[in-house]
Amino acid sequence: MNKYLERLYNGLIKENPTFVLMLGMCPTLAVTSSAINGLGMGLSTTVVLVFSNLLISAFRKVIPDGVRMPAFIVVVASLVTVVQFIMQAYTPSLSDSLGVYIPLIVVNCIILGRAESYASKNPVLPSIFDGLGMGLGFTVGLTLIGLFRELLGAGQIFGFQVLSLSWFTPITIFVMAPGAFLVLACLVAVMNIVRKKMDAKGKPLAAPTGCITGDCAGCGMSATCTGKRTADHTVKTE
């Protein structure tokens, strides 16, 4: 497979940040009360992700290793500020409903994770596609969750009433916080079933390593991780 397409496939399905890597759970659970909110959050994150991957990849040889985290944060924070101003100007209602979660994109672990594990080690073009794939994966995840929550909790899809209120009683718990957990759990379960089916067919989707940084020495999960990389950077078989 073409290496750019491979990046897109990786972000959308194989290492989908929402359903496989379980990254960025805070916006995933908090803003998906409707499909349009999920879509808006996903797309704004995608924009930031693509541009941050581009910039960080372009500057990867100039950024000193010791201060790479502050450098990444500065890049990401500037981009988020731009996105926030644009949204306030052109989509004020969406900006209001997403509220504090737009500025919080700065600390979204998908963005820092991709910067650290991919963009800082790879050329510009693959990094852009990596950001695009991950961002779209995130968008699909959030929109799907938002879709189900909106449908069950209000009988609507993207704001249009599809289930008539004359016979449908909205299950309001789904637009509230507990509904996010229930829907996310169900979708992850579906994803796991698909993964098992693909494994059984002999076309494995590759188990998630859960490895974000690729740097075992500096990783917080190092103590409990079972998939530690050896010196030659190949994953040990478990």
Added chain:
Amino acid sequence: MSDFYHVSSSPHVRAKDTTGRIMLYVIIGLLPTSLFGIYNFGYKALILILVTIASCVASEWVFNKIVHKKNTIGDLSAVVTGLLLALNLPATLPWWQAVLGGVFAIVVVKMLFGGLGQNFMNPALGARCFLLIAFAANMTSFEINAYTGATPLAAMRAGEAVNAMDMLIGRTAGTIGETSAIAILIGAIFLILMGVIDLRIPASYIITFVIFILLFGGYGFDINYVTAQLCGGGLMLGAFFMATDYVTSPITPRGQILFGICCGIFTGLFRCFGANAEGVSFAIILSNILVPLIEKYTVPRAFGQVKESKKAEGGK
């Protein structure tokens, strides 16, 4: 060789109590309450009870089939869950919402955590809270004798006078099973006599709650108010039938008392200072979540065991 010489490892003496037998006692204990509910709210209550039980048993059967597990509906625990859930619903609830509640209780709260004995939360109460949040309007509209009325607790909160005697007998609005304190007490006494439940949890629960109400209720020592608070809402049903659930209450004796105290304090807090007039189900669920912690700190001392601190002193 006769059975007399049969050699086996311990235990040598076995009680006849199986899960199914205990659950059957609980069902019998709930009969007076159920019958009174049906008498009070009419055929709707009967239909709702049957629908909820059927939904619980069916979802346990289907779940076990899907995950290829041995079927466990024979132990009657799903029937008890269904019955308890139905007793916690208003008789006017649409039947499909009750079915949804049953599925939620069995599949999400019980089976996904590993089935009977593994769930950390009372399935019936979990489902009731789910329904309460999901269908707030249906779950809080109570109807009796074909007119919609406030529950005694809601009326008291609004400053109206209530008849404590009516509440004791149960001719008031509320969920199917919570209205009659007398019917619940008859069932509870049966369970206590049969040794299915003991008094630690209900007694500490109710005593703590009464003390809390006396201190913070705002009425001082008013016998009518205290009786109404005791008989109103799900307190009696919760204290005797839900808080005493074997799976979700502590196994240590001191832990059980502590658990009852937690339930009492939470219930008092929710009723006196919360947004709603009723808070028993949320109080018990919150205390359910505290159970592992309570058990950890109340492990009884084994015979002959010396405390760590004393051991250190003795060594000096």
